[in-house]
Amino acid sequence: MAPALAADDGPLLCPPSTWFCGKYITNRGADIKLALQEHISLALGGVALGLVLSFGLALLARRSQVLRNVILGGSTLLYTIPSLALLAILVPLIGLSKSQYAVLFGIAIYSLVVLVRAFVTGLAGVPDEVTEAARGMGFGTVRMLLRVELPLALPTIMAGLRVATVSGIALVTLGVVVDHGGLGNLLDEATTHGYKFEALTASVLCVVLAVVADVVLLLMQKLITPWRRGRAAR
């Protein structure tokens, strides 16, 4: 994981009131790259952790209606807690020296609300005829899950993953309160010094990152679900 970006009060590169500064991008390129790396690793790490947790929780939720309500309700409840407050609770629990993991866990916890539902609705949407046919062919529980149910639930799971990833990328910025906000660290510096160019560069990079992640996931989905190709979007 990329280290925290050191607070940089470096020389003024352009007048603070300019929205674009080429010198800022070339001279501070290393810092921007570091912030970007931290941003990507925290967002992807958090969503990946959320994905694993959600899969487990969704399997649990299938066992009974009560478990299902508890898990879906619980993830909604956690999502209601404002992100800064969640971070403020996670940081001391995990330890201030490892606060980047608090950011990562925060993103994972927020992703649950979408990802658990994506798994639950995706798996519930597999037609009974299909699972019965597979059972008739001698598929056991595990093989059924991996070879039949998960592939058929993939479009829904991937849709949830896209929503969670885009939200997660935006959320990383708030890690700034513990100096692990990725591009949020640059936004903090921009606030302190009133650098318009730094605020705009960091904001644009956040949005570009989100859009790129969304498109990559969409292409990945097209690639791993070839049987849906050519079928019009519902």
Added chain:
Amino acid sequence: MSLFSEIGSWLSDGTNWHGAAGIPHRLAIHLEYSAISVAIACAIALPVGLWLGHVGKGGAVAINISNVGRAIPTYALLVLLFVGIGAQHRVAETIVALAAFGLPPLLTNTYTGVREVDPEVREAARGMGMSGGQVLRRVEIPLAMPLILDGLRIAVVQVVATMTVAALIGVEGLGRFVVDGFTNSDPGQYGGGAVVVGVLALALEGIFVLLQRVVDPVARSRRDRRRVGTATSEIRAAETS
């Protein structure tokens, strides 16, 4: 000292409950700015959503606006407004940013609520000689009410949560406890602030659940399905794009 006892002693410290930097005063400011922002968001989203739903146009815009909103970090929008307009107007900047983030759920839900009215019901109202405006007022709005209220709930909870982030550009409110607490490395302060903010968000959510129950008691089961469906509808929207 453990985290919980630090939070406990911070919360029970009388000095945190008095003065301009006390919990009651900051709570009042927090709620005031949030209320103004939600009012602005409603003033824009409700007429636009009702009209788009009534004429049945612009659905893609009404639905996709939340996808665009999701990609823009709240903090980034706040900082852009802050450096662009200036520190002296930070309260106005915060209200604009909060209203912008409260708008999408209101617009999407209002549009969907009106759009989802059964076409046969709409035609029957027309057949009874109702004008377009009458259909909207007497048929579409009442039937869309549960979804509109749900949009309001999402907007309020989101705006109140986002209001804490405004502390990062130095705006007063409950977020100051969290932000200042981290700056002072005071777990009691940021933990205690987090508890206050969390309780506020959950309380508002609870108030809305009760409100929706009072306004629309018959459709409880239907609404519960819808409430659970908020995240699901986002997934569906992503699935079709």
